[in-house]
Structures are given as C-alpha cells and as structure tokens.
Amino acid sequence: MAEITLVEAVTMALAHEMEQDPTVVVFGEDVGVNGGVFRATAGLQKQFGDERVIDTPLAEVMIAGMCVGMAAQGMKPVAEAQFEGFMYPMVDHLVNHAARLRHRTRGRLTCPMVVRAPWGGGIHAPEHHSDSNEATWAHFPGMRTVIPSSPSRAYGLLLAAIRDPDPVVFLEPKRIYRWQKETVEDSGEELPLDVCFVLRDGTDITLVTWGAMVKETMEAAQALAEQGISAEVIDVATVAPIDMDTIIESVEKTGRCVIVHEAPKHCGVGAEIAASLADNAIWHLKAPIKRVTGYDTVMPLYRNEMNYMPSCKRIVHAAEQVLRFE
Amino acid sequence: MAEITLVEAVTMALAHEMEQDPTVVVFGEDVGVNGGVFRATAGLQKQFGDERVIDTPLAEVMIAGMCVGMAAQGMKPVAEAQFEGFMYPMVDHLVNHAARLRHRTRGRLTCPMVVRAPWGGGIHAPEHHSDSNEATWAHFPGMRTVIPSSPSRAYGLLLAAIRDPDPVVFLEPKRIYRWQKETVEDSGEELPLDVCFVLRDGTDITLVTWGAMVKETMEAAQALAEQGISAEVIDVATVAPIDMDTIIESVEKTGRCVIVHEAPKHCGVGAEIAASLADNAIWHLKAPIKRVTGYDTVMPLYRNEMNYMPSCKRIVHAAEQVLRFE
Amino acid sequence: MASTIASFKVDYYQYLDPDGRLVEGSQIPALARDMKELVSLYRLMTLTRVFDKKAVALQRTGKLGTYASSLGHEAAHVAIGSAMREEDCFAPMYREYAAQFYRGVKMSDVLLYWGGDERGNDFSGPKHDFPWCVPIATQCLHAAGAAMAYKLYKQPRVAVTVVGDGGSSKGDFLEAINAASAWKLPLVLVIVNNQWAISVPRSKQNTAKTLAQKGIAGGLPSIQVDGNDLIAARWAMDKAVAAAREGRGASVIEMMTYRLSDHTTADDARRYRPQGEVDSAWNKEPLLRMRKYLMDQGFWDEVKEEELLDECAERVQAAVEDYQHAVSNDPQSIDSMFEYMFKNMPHHIEEQREYAKQFPAEGDH
Amino acid sequence: MASTIASFKVDYYQYLDPDGRLVEGSQIPALARDMKELVSLYRLMTLTRVFDKKAVALQRTGKLGTYASSLGHEAAHVAIGSAMREEDCFAPMYREYAAQFYRGVKMSDVLLYWGGDERGNDFSGPKHDFPWCVPIATQCLHAAGAAMAYKLYKQPRVAVTVVGDGGSSKGDFLEAINAASAWKLPLVLVIVNNQWAISVPRSKQNTAKTLAQKGIAGGLPSIQVDGNDLIAARWAMDKAVAAAREGRGASVIEMMTYRLSDHTTADDARRYRPQGEVDSAWNKEPLLRMRKYLMDQGFWDEVKEEELLDECAERVQAAVEDYQHAVSNDPQSIDSMFEYMFKNMPHHIEEQREYAKQFPAEGDH
Ligand SMILES: Cc1ncc(C[n+]2csc(CCOP(=O)(O)OP(=O)(O)O)c2C)c(N)n1
Ligand SMILES: Cc1ncc(C[n+]2csc(CCOP(=O)(O)OP(=O)(O)O)c2C)c(N)n1
Ligand SMILES: [Mg+2]
Ligand SMILES: [Mg+2]
Numbered sequence A, B: 001m002a003e004i005t006l007v008e009a010v011t012m013a014l015a016h017e018m019e020q021d022p023t024v025v026v027f028g029e030d031v032g033v034n035g036g037v038f039r040a041t042a043g044l045q046k047q048f049g050d051e052r053v054i055d056t057p058l059a060e061v062m063i064a065g066m067c068v069g070m071a072a073q074g075m076k077p078v079a080e081a082q083f084e085g086f087m088y089p090m091v092d093h094l095v096n097h098a099a100r101l102r103h104r105t106r107g108r109l110t111c112p113m114v115v116r117a118p119w120g121g122g123i124h125a126p127e128h129h130s131d132s133n134e135a136t137w138a139h140f141p142g143m144r145t146v147i148p149s150s151p152s153r154a155y156g157l158l159l160a161a162i163r164d165p166d167p168v169v170f171l172e173p174k175r176i177y178r179w180q181k182e183t184v185e186d187s188g189e190e191l192p193l194d195v196c197f198v199l200r201d202g203t204d205i206t207l208v209t210w211g212a213m214v215k216e217t218m219e220a221a222q223a224l225a226e227q228g229i230s231a232e233v234i235d236v237a238t239v240a241p242i243d244m245d246t247i248i249e250s251v252e253k254t255g256r257c258v259i260v261h262e263a264p265k266h267c268g269v270g271a272e273i274a275a276s277l278a279d280n281a282i283w284h285l286k287a288p289i290k291r292v293t294g295y296d297t298v299m300p301l302y303r304n305e306m307n308y309m310p311s312c313k314r315i316v317h318a319a320e321q322v323l324r325f326e
Numbered sequence C, D: 001m002a003s004t005i006a007s008f009k010v011d012y013y014q015y016l017d018p019d020g021r022l023v024e025g026s027q028i029p030a031l032a033r034d035m036k037e038l039v040s041l042y043r044l045m046t047l048t049r050v051f052d053k054k055a056v057a058l059q060r061t062g063k064l065g066t067y068a069s070s071l072g073h074e075a076a077h078v079a080i081g082s083a084m085r086e087e088d089c090f091a092p093m094y095r096e097y098a099a100q101f102y103r104g105v106k107m108s109d110v111l112l113y114w115g116g117d118e119r120g121n122d123f124s125g126p127k128h129d130f131p132w133c134v135p136i137a138t139q140c141l142h143a144a145g146a147a148m149a150y151k152l153y154k155q156p157r158v159a160v161t162v163v164g165d166g167g168s169s170k171g172d173f174l175e176a177i178n179a180a181s182a183w184k185l186p187l188v189l190v191i192v193n194n195q196w197a198i199s200v201p202r203s204k205q206n207t208a209k210t211l212a213q214k215g216i217a218g219g220l221p222s223i224q225v226d227g228n229d230l231i232a233a234r235w236a237m238d239k240a241v242a243a244a245r246e247g248r249g250a251s252v253i254e255m256m257t258y259r260l261s262d263h264t265t266a267d268d269a270r271r272y273r274p275q276g277e278v279d280s281a282w283n284k285e286p287l288l289r290m291r292k293y294l295m296d297q298g299f300w301d302e303v304k305e306e307e308l309l310d311e312c313a314e315r316v317q318a319a320v321e322d323y324q325h326a327v328s329n330d331p332q333s334i335d336s337m338f339e340y341m342f343k344n345m346p347h348h349i350e351e352q353r354e355y356a357k358q359f360p361a362e363g364d365h
Helices: A006-020 A044-048 A060-072 A088-098 A134-138 A151-163 A213-226 A244-254 A269-280 A302-308 A312-323 B006-020 B044-048 B060-072 B088-098 B134-138 B151-163 B213-226 B244-254 B269-280 B302-308 B312-323 C035-060 C074-082 C097-103 C107-114 C138-153 C171-183 C212-218 C230-245 C275-282 C286-296 C302-329 C347-357 D035-060 D074-082 D097-103 D107-114 D138-153 D171-183 D212-218 D230-245 D275-282 D286-296 D302-329 D347-357
Strands: A024-028 A053-055 A076-080 A114-119 A144-146 A168-173 A197-200 A205-209 A231-235 A238-240 A257-264 A290-294 B024-028 B053-055 B076-080 B114-119 B144-146 B168-173 B197-200 B205-209 B231-235 B238-240 B257-264 B290-294 C002-013 C089-091 C159-164 C187-193 C222-226 C251-256 D002-013 D089-091 D159-164 D187-193 D222-226 D251-256
Touching: A006 A024, A006 A044, A006 A151, A006 A168, A024 A060, A044 A053, A060 A076, A060 A088, A060 C138, A060 C171, A088 A134, A088 B088, A088 C138, A114 A151, A134 A144, A134 A168, A134 A238, A134 A257, A134 A269, A144 A151, A151 A168, A197 A213, A205 A213, A205 A244, A205 A312, A213 A231, A213 A257, A213 A312, A231 A244, A244 A257, A244 A269, A257 A269, A257 A312, A269 A290, A269 B269, A269 B290, A290 A312, A290 B269, B006 B024, B006 B044, B006 B151, B006 B168, B024 B060, B044 B053, B060 B076, B060 B088, B060 D138, B060 D171, B088 B134, B088 D138, B114 B151, B134 B144, B134 B168, B134 B238, B134 B257, B134 B269, B144 B151, B151 B168, B197 B213, B205 B213, B205 B244, B205 B312, B213 B231, B213 B257, B213 B312, B231 B244, B244 B257, B244 B269, B257 B269, B257 B312, B269 B290, B290 B312, C002 C212, C002 C230, C002 D212, C035 C074, C035 C097, C035 C107, C035 C230, C035 C286, C035 C302, C074 C097, C074 C187, C074 C230, C074 C286, C089 C097, C089 C138, C097 C107, C107 C302, C138 C159, C138 C171, C138 C187, C159 C230, C171 C187, C171 C212, C171 D171, C187 C212, C187 C230, C212 C222, C212 C251, C212 D002, C212 D212, C222 C230, C230 C251, D002 D212, D002 D230, D035 D074, D035 D097, D035 D107, D035 D230, D035 D286, D035 D302, D074 D097, D074 D187, D074 D230, D074 D286, D089 D097, D089 D138, D097 D107, D107 D302, D138 D159, D138 D171, D138 D187, D159 D230, D171 D187, D171 D212, D187 D212, D187 D230, D212 D222, D212 D251, D222 D230, D230 D251
Parallel strands: A024 A053, A024 A076, A076 A114, A114 A168, A144 A168, A205 A231, A205 A257, A257 A290, B024 B053, B024 B076, B076 B114, B114 B168, B144 B168, B205 B231, B205 B257, B257 B290, C002 C222, C089 C159, C159 C187, C187 C251, C222 C251, D002 D222, D089 D159, D159 D187, D187 D251, D222 D251
Antiparallel strands: A144 A238, A197 A231, B144 B238, B197 B231, C002 D002
C-alpha cells in the first residue's frame, strides 16, 4: 500500500472500477496514450485497451451527447473534460438530457454517466483553465456535483460517482492534485455521496468549504487554534444535493459560520448554504454568516491569480469578524 | 398612447432602439417574416428590412458566437433564443467570451449584445419549454441578467439592456406576456439596470420576487392585507448583479423576508438574496428567511405544471410561518 | 501543381413518381414487387394520417397540448421504422410517429406525451429506444453514443436517428457525422428535409445544393432520395442499415418531403408560407402515389380503402380512449414529479414532496 | 432512378517542394517571382522562429507561463497574415504569431499574454482583431460574426480565422461553415492541419480523406495546400481573400503542416509521438525550403542569413526586455482585476476591490 496523490487516487479508482465493471469506459481528449494532460488516466489504455479508454475527436458537445447515448444503452461512460473551462459546451446535454432522462422516461432509460474535470485555479495555467464552476451544475435538478479534497476522498467518491445510477459531475481540484500524499488502500470501498465530511471538530465557529480550499481552510483553523479559537471544518464534498443536516448541526453548536469557496460569490454554492442556514438555523446564529470567496470578476491571468484566490489570511479575517459578536 | 401587453412592450422597445441606432440588429430563429413564435418581433422585418431583422439557421451556438463577433465589431445584436430551454448551447460563448471580452482585452473590444428569451413555466408548453434558468446566468461575472415583470418595465429595461455597453441576458416571463395591459409611452426612456423596484410598500414583511411570480406575490400581498398584514413587495428585475441595498433596507424595516421564484430552490438566485441578508441584515431579522420556489425536480410536463409552480397559497403560507415569530 | 485528391458526389433516387408510376429505366428495388409488404406499409401510413388528424382535432378542442403533426412525412417515417430491427435503436425528433408505430410505440403513448403526461415517454416500443427529443439535433449524438455502445458490445445492432432540414445546421448533427466517421459507427443519419424549420425555409439554412453533402465532411456515403417515395426511401434505408450492421460504417440520407401541416398546432404557417407552395406539395404527397400504384397493380381498390379508413378510425378512437382514461382516471400524481429524479430519492426531495402534497394546484390544469 | 445532382472535389496545391524547387509543370503564382516580397516574408518567418525559441527558453527558466510554440507553422501563418489588409479582421487561435506580427501585434504582447498579464490581449495590432482564443474553435464563429458585421456595414472587409485539425471536429467550426454558406459571408476559414491535437493524431479526428472537405457541407470552395509551402499557402489565401472581398463568399483552406514542437511547454510529445515522424517532418519544414529557393535564385546567402539571425536575436531580446519591464516595473495592480468587468463599475465590485486591496497575495506569483 503506497502513499499516493489525489490524481493518482483518481487513476486508482478508475482502474478499480474498470476492472470490476466491463461497462465502464473512459472517454475524452488525450485520455489514451497520453494518459490525460494531468496523467489522471495514465496507464489505463495500456491496461484496458483502446476500446475501454477512448481518445475522442475534439468536440465536447459530442463527448457529452455520446455519453448520454452510451449510458442510456447500459454503459457507464466516464468522460474527461480537459479543463472545467471547456465543460460549458456540455451544459445542454447534461441539463436537458443526462439529468432528465430517468425522470422524463419514468425510469425506462437512465443515465449513469460521470463527467470528470480538473477544476479550479491556482496553478498558473493559461486563460480559461482556472474556473470554479460548480454552481453551474449544482443548480440543475437530477444530477450530483461532487468535489473531492484528498486522495482518499477522491478514491472513494469517484468510485461512488461511477457506481451511482445517475449522472455525476466530478470536479477535481487541480491545485491539490499533487499536494499531499496519503495512504489509500485499493479496497473498492466507496464513500457516500450524500454526506459532508467533518475534517476537524470545533466548538466556536464552523468553517464550511470544499475542494482545494480545504487546504487554506484547515490552515486557517490551525491559525485560529493558535489564538485559542476552536474551529470546526466541514468539507461539503457533494455540493449538490448538499447534506445540510451536518452543516446545520455544526452551526447549531458553534453559532457561527464562514463559508469558503474559490468561485465568484454571487450565486455561488456558498449562497445556498448560507440561505439554508438563514432558514433552518437562524436562532442559533450568534453572528452574520460570512462568505470568503473568489471575486465577482473573471479569474485573472496568472500574475493576479493569487490576489483572486481566498487565502488563509482572508479566512482568518472573516472568522475574526464573526467571532467579534458574542 | 395605447394599452399594451408585455410582449408588445418588447416589440416597441426593439422598434424604438432600431430606429435610433442603426447598429442594432435582431438575430434569431423565426424572428423575421414570422415575427417570433411569441410575436415579439412582429412587424420588425417589414419595418427595418431583412438586414436588420435576420432569420438565422437553426444553431444556437452559432447565434451566440456570431453575436459576440458582431458586437466586438461595433454592432449591437439582439439575439432571440426561441425558448430559455434552448439557451444552454449558448453558455460557452456567453460565459467564455461575451462576459469576458472587455476584461480580457482591457477594454480594447467590448460585447454589447443582448440575448432575449421567453422564459419560465405556466403556459402548458411542451417539454423543455418551461425552465427558469436565471441562476445559470446570474453566477457568471461580466454580464447582467434582467427579467421584467410588466409592460412598462419590459420596455424600459429592454431599452437599457440594448444600450448597455456590456452583455445582457434578458429573460421574458412568457406566462405574463399577455396577462396585463398597461399604458406605455414610447418615450425612449430606459429604466435602470441596477435597482430593484418596490411594487408595494409594507411594514410587516418583505416579499422578494421577479418575473411572472410578481403576479402571485402581489396576490399574496393582497391576501395578507386582508388579514391586516402589510407586505412590501420587491421586484428584483435585474437578478445579476442584484441591488441588495433596496432589499436590505426593506428587511431592516420589516424584519421578515420571503423570497419567491419559479426556479428550483437549490442554488437558485433566491439563495444569493437570503445569503446576503444573513450577512448584512441578520440583526434585523425577526424570523427565518423562507424561500418559496419551484421544486428541485425537472419542470414536469403540463398536467403537473401547476403543482410545480409557486402559488399565492404557498406564498401566503410561508409568510404566515414567518409572521408567527415576534 | 494542383492535383485532385478527393472527389465526391451526391446522387438522387426516386422510383415511384408523384403519379404512382415506377420511374422508367430504373433498377427497381425488390420492394416495388412485394405487394404484400407495400400494402402493409401503406396501411401504416394511412393509420398514421388518420391518427394525426385526430390528434390535431384533440388539440383544437383543448384535449391535447401542442402537437407536432407528421402530415406529409408518412413515407419517410415508415421507411425508417420498417428498415430497422427491434434490437436496433431509434432516436427520433418529435414527429416520426409512423416509424415509432412500426416499432411498437402506441398511439396512446404519443397522446400522453403531447397531453402533458410523462408516461408517454415510457413508451411501449422497444424499451431501449430514445424518447422524443425537443432540443433540436441533440438526438443525433445520443444515437451516435448508442451506436458506439453496440460497437463496443460487438452486437450487430444499428442506431438510426432523424434530424430536420433546420436541425441539420446544428453542431450536434455535424459533430455526430464526424463521430460516425471517426469510429465507423453503426449509425444511419436521416435528414427529413420537409423544406421548413418553422418559418425558416430550407434556402436560409445554407446555400449548398443539398443537405446530404454534409455527410461528405466525414467521408460518409451521402445520398438524397424522394422522401415521398416509400420505395426509394426504404431502399436507401435498407442499404444504409445493412452497411451499418455489417461494420461498414455510417451513412447520411436526405429524404426530400414537405411539411403539409403547420409546424405544430401552436403555429400558423399561413403567416409565412405561400398557399400555392402547399397546394402543389399536395400533388406529391406520399399516400396518394402509393395508393395509385397499388391500385394500378390491382392490389388496392376503393372498397379496401374505405375499410381501411374505418378500421383506422376505430383504432385511433380506442387509443384516444386509452389516453383519456389514463389522464382522467389514473392521472400522474404530485408524487410522480418527485419520483425518478434519482434512483434513490434524496432526503430534501422527499421533504419537498411532502410539502407539495399540501398544496395541490387548484382548478383546471 | 438515380441521378447525380451534385459533385465536388478537393484539389491539393504545392508549388515549392521540400527541396526548395518549384514543382514542375505548374502554373506558378506570381509571388514565386517576387523576390523582394519573398525575402521579406522569409525574414518574418525567421523572426518568428527565433522568437519562438526564446519564448520556450523563458518558460523553461520560469520567466513565462505555459507557451504554445509555432515551430513549423511559420509559412502557413505568414501566408495568412500577409494576405490580409489592415482593415480585415483576424480571429486567431493561440499560436499564429507570425500572422499577427505581420499585422502589428508585438512580440512583447505575446509574452505578456503567456506571461499571465491581460495587457497582452490589448495588443498593438489592428485594434479590432480578436484576442487569442483558447476555447477551441469558438473563434470561428466570432470571425463569422465579424464577417456578418462587415457585410451589413457594406464594407469591403474580410474576416479570417484559423482552426486546428483537432478544432475542425468541433461544432463551432462546422456551424461557422454553415453560417458562411447561409449568408455568403466574407470569411476565410483556414484549417492549419499540423497532424496532432495534443496527443490525438489527425487520423482519430475522423476517417475522411481531407479536412478541407468539411467545407463541402456548406458548398464552399474547399482546397488543401502544402502549408509548409509559403507560395502555395499565400496563393490560396490571396484567392480566398479576394473572393470574400468581392462578395463571392467564404472558402475553406486546409494547410498541411506539422507541429515540430510539443503542443505547449506543458506537454511532452515524446510520450505519444514517434521521433521518426518528427525527424522526417523536419525535412519538410517551411524555412528550409524557402531559404534554399532564395539561395538558388541568388537572393539569399549565408552572410545574409547570419545577419538576419543576429538582427532577429536583437529584436527578440528587446521584446523580452519590454515584457520584463512591464511585469516588473509596471505590474497589473489588484485594481486591474476589477476594472473592465463592466463599463461602469457596479457598487459591489467596487467594494470587493477595496476589500481585495487589504489582502495582497503574499510571496511569489
Ligand atoms: C435547440 C433548439 N432550438 C430551437 C428549438 C425550437 N424549434 C422547435 S422545432 C424548430 C424547427 C425545426 O425544424 P426542422 O429541423 O426542419 O424540423 P421540422 O420541425 O421541420 O421537422 C425549432 C426552431 C428547439 N426545439 N431546439
Ligand atoms: C473546447 C476546448 N477543449 C479542449 C481544449 C484543450 N486543448 C487545448 S489545445 C487542444 C488541441 C488542439 O488541437 P488542434 O485543434 O489540432 O490545434 P493545434 O494545437 O494542433 O494547433 C486541446 C484539446 C481547449 N482549449 N478547448
Ligand atoms: Mg424541417
Ligand atoms: Mg493540430
């Protein structure tokens, strides 16, 4: 059992499930010989052949549309979008078809497909390679949006996503693809897609986040601990549908909440969490709910990128604001 | 000066601005001889010729992409998507290009385009013809999303949208296209894109909504008035960026807020409003913030449609829940 | 130096002319002599037309929602449906009823769908066929995906899809051609060119001579046929389906026909379409010429025609009753809106369902 | 009855062979005899190559972000840029530097862009040209829109766009062909076929003989040329640009070339591409043959070549200094992230700007 990175955990989950289930195919640009531009599918074509790991023409509408077709006929396609910024042409097939197929045919046809994509900023990539577009997917009924934040969660959640009988958008925080290694057993054990993960217990404030921002948020929790403040950190992981119960329970305990995400603030997923708290936990709130997010701007080119990304400092600052209320 | 419907106000605004500004062109499927499937462009081709009112091939990616190109070269294209459900292929060009062109070229090129679309449910239309997808657009920085709710607001807001130097998604609530007539002067006066409209003053509760739901929300306010409850009704109109000041001011006064929209609840625009209140008006809140919305389901085919749509009854119910708190 | 490195052509096929006469000098397909089969296909075309008329009438009287008529397309649609095997997969747009009836979709399914009831899409036809598809041309990629699945399964199955003249402008169709070429998919892409996309005439979709030639982009065999000529349309389908089944890849067939009806019942074609054009299209419509041919050959007569019309009327009536029974006596419940969102209903949807049941819509819907 | 109703062909053009010899028996374009022009274009090809090498080196030493090399494409790109007028509009993808340099884009603009600074896209070239375009093939529709604008303005201007062999599979390109056909747009669609889309070879995009034939879908004149032959590429461009300018509509040109570099500096082509293929492509590269030709004709020699290389090195160095000066001495501020979101900055963005300024990023970026 080796220590592996998040991106290696993705590969391991793909290999595991392809081994178990002959209907799983990997489908996308450069996923074959090249093993994906981030090497997430490295070695898979060698192992499973080019009828299981399929390089496609450069056409995202086609990738999404054909996955709907394949999934409806009993396969489990796992598409790769090369970057989240190139998923937008997929919206139509995901929203108008994948997410509705079960509903509109009363279960006659289903769409157990996954679209994986490297997602988010912070690696100094070129233009259009650093978006955080989870809110785009999270609003649409009929599919799940899942974002892992560690090697073991990447492994377990991706297994669950592939096995899920409904469509899943699986966003991989590319900034932490190789950040931390973790011992992950290739056990085939999936993690649930309907719960948040409490990464750190605390009593004074709840920090809610997902994806690569888990890194800064855990750092912020540590910094707060050094000030004697006990922060609970929740990794939402599945941002649609959200397990609000875990979040509400935590906020009922702490009375304070800061939500952290990379995406622009306006109508981001953080809004849903805050709104849900404002409905269901309002009497427990001791302070305003703050969101520390990307700005309502285009993700800038790389020289300004780190000015855009929420930092540990910004999270601590927001926490301190919130903690000022008694 | 005649009494006109909302859809006629759209036509009047288009005609007005085409008259004033030779760079304005109408671009879309069936907008020419046919005058649009809802007659929103009726008569315009006759009046302005087929080089100003242009029937396009059936290709939404093309419509959006060409509008970006035309707008970048100094035109003001006003595209029509035939229904909001057919806007999804436009996401890529709107998000990756229209909304970013000014930013990425430091203002060298701009994108003053408008995409209009009949939007929302309630007319017993076929499948895929009844979505409320404003949240899809509202999250993306660099463009505005505008939704009128009366003939005069349709006129003034559409003029402003066309004149706006940046891209605007203009969603027309098809359910109330012909609901109410109003006297609208063809004055060329635009309405601002950065304010909410307070449609009814009140002191006990703030009802926030937009689009066709203004109808049910005003009815609910009336029903509440009959119980002696004074409801303030706010039509958000421009759902991105939102004028939160007006909403916060109202909630500071009433202490209670119910948000109403047709779209699914999860990550809808209502979440942003509630979240913003939970940050900025929390000490004024006397009750949880409730959202009365479409369900997190596919908009059903028409026999179930009215079970999906928020009704006056549901709004009153939520208001009553909220008013129970002292 | 210039050298020609590739050349292509688009051929046009017609066997039965508008007057019901076999076109002279042709290599006539065997189907033209298979009178039993022709009679059976003619009967289905007629049933479809009778059904279509009834469906429009139901809409006009408020008993059905918006309905997309198939008037004039019957030969093309019957050719498509009858060329396929049950295990093949059909990805329709929204008006290919005759093709679907052949495959086992019930008339009451069609009525349920346009009658605003999801159960219409859970139709009785081959359970793996795709549902009706409103977002134009998207079905082409679903068919390509199905074809890919069959290819990977190594099953001798074919996916067939239909797109309109309007839909042929859309990237989805064009990307499907490319995909079919890339993987030599067992796929048949049929353009049913009825000359109009709502109010937009064929000439505005592009200025190319044919729509069939879009297949050349992928190097696919691409032909045009008289889509009102069942014999030509079926012959073309048979050839394309056989090629696909035998691993020789995909084809494009443009079937020339005419939309004799409004686009849907929500449309009024008189606003944009000259009546003269419609009148002359009626002279070329598919049932007329087949009836003439069958009569000329002695396999049909007025009595049979009358009997058939009566029989069709009866069957259509029974379907209408099934439909009305379903929507009146056994309507979709409020629960049904929440079911089928996910295989396992999430907690929040369960909650919404319970809430929704407290607020049933009032009055008519 | 079958009749051929449309036929098409794709011709291939080459005038200067890989050995720098004019291909015999050809109708040689006048450009082949215009030595002054050829020398000037050769100089730009060389400058671009020197620039390219420097940019890769900057990336390797951490002074530039990911960079997309144009190595091997110089003839195609120079042909494109030099066939256009200033008032025409260029919608590039991301590696057509030579075309852009011809039009006035500065080398320092290119470095700014890949160096992570938005000012690169505010380039010095024709201010109406489109910025670099990363979402593959979307630029094709922007060019179609520009062409539409010029057509509506009744200006004799032409829009030119470039797409790769990979990008030619995407609906955007295919819809642009259709749009060009529908409106007879003054548009030139160039496929720069460098045989690879990152790791995906041309053969996997589709199995058609050529990519040029995608233009047949719209009935556009569609040819293939040796894209490493500046004379053929430029001749084809001149013809297509003239047709567009004179109202005769759009064309498709497939320029055959080879990506001699990695896809970008973030790529390692050795993982997927046989070195032998790359080696033999070097024998056909565009500068070599043009240099040989100019030398054979007595218009170039080793001394001139040395002088040119020195001059290019100097100019490139100056551009690098401009770039480094801009990013070091006059970097984009935090404010710059908020500017240009809207013409008039909304209130909430102003607030976010003020907040952001309290939290400048720490350390290196
Ligand atoms: C993506 C999309 N855009 C627009 C529409 C609205 N619409 C429905 S049918 C139609 C015309 C289709 O014409 P064609 O493809 O020729 O098929 P026909 O209806 O003539 O059979 C349009 C524009 C749609 N359903 N989907
Ligand atoms: C829509 C989209 N999908 C994927 C990518 C990632 N990507 C960047 S370049 C490239 C290959 C492009 O190949 P080609 O079109 O042949 O152009 P070339 O780079 O060879 O010049 C890919 C897949 C992208 N930029 N945009
Ligand atoms: Mg049609
Ligand atoms: Mg290439």
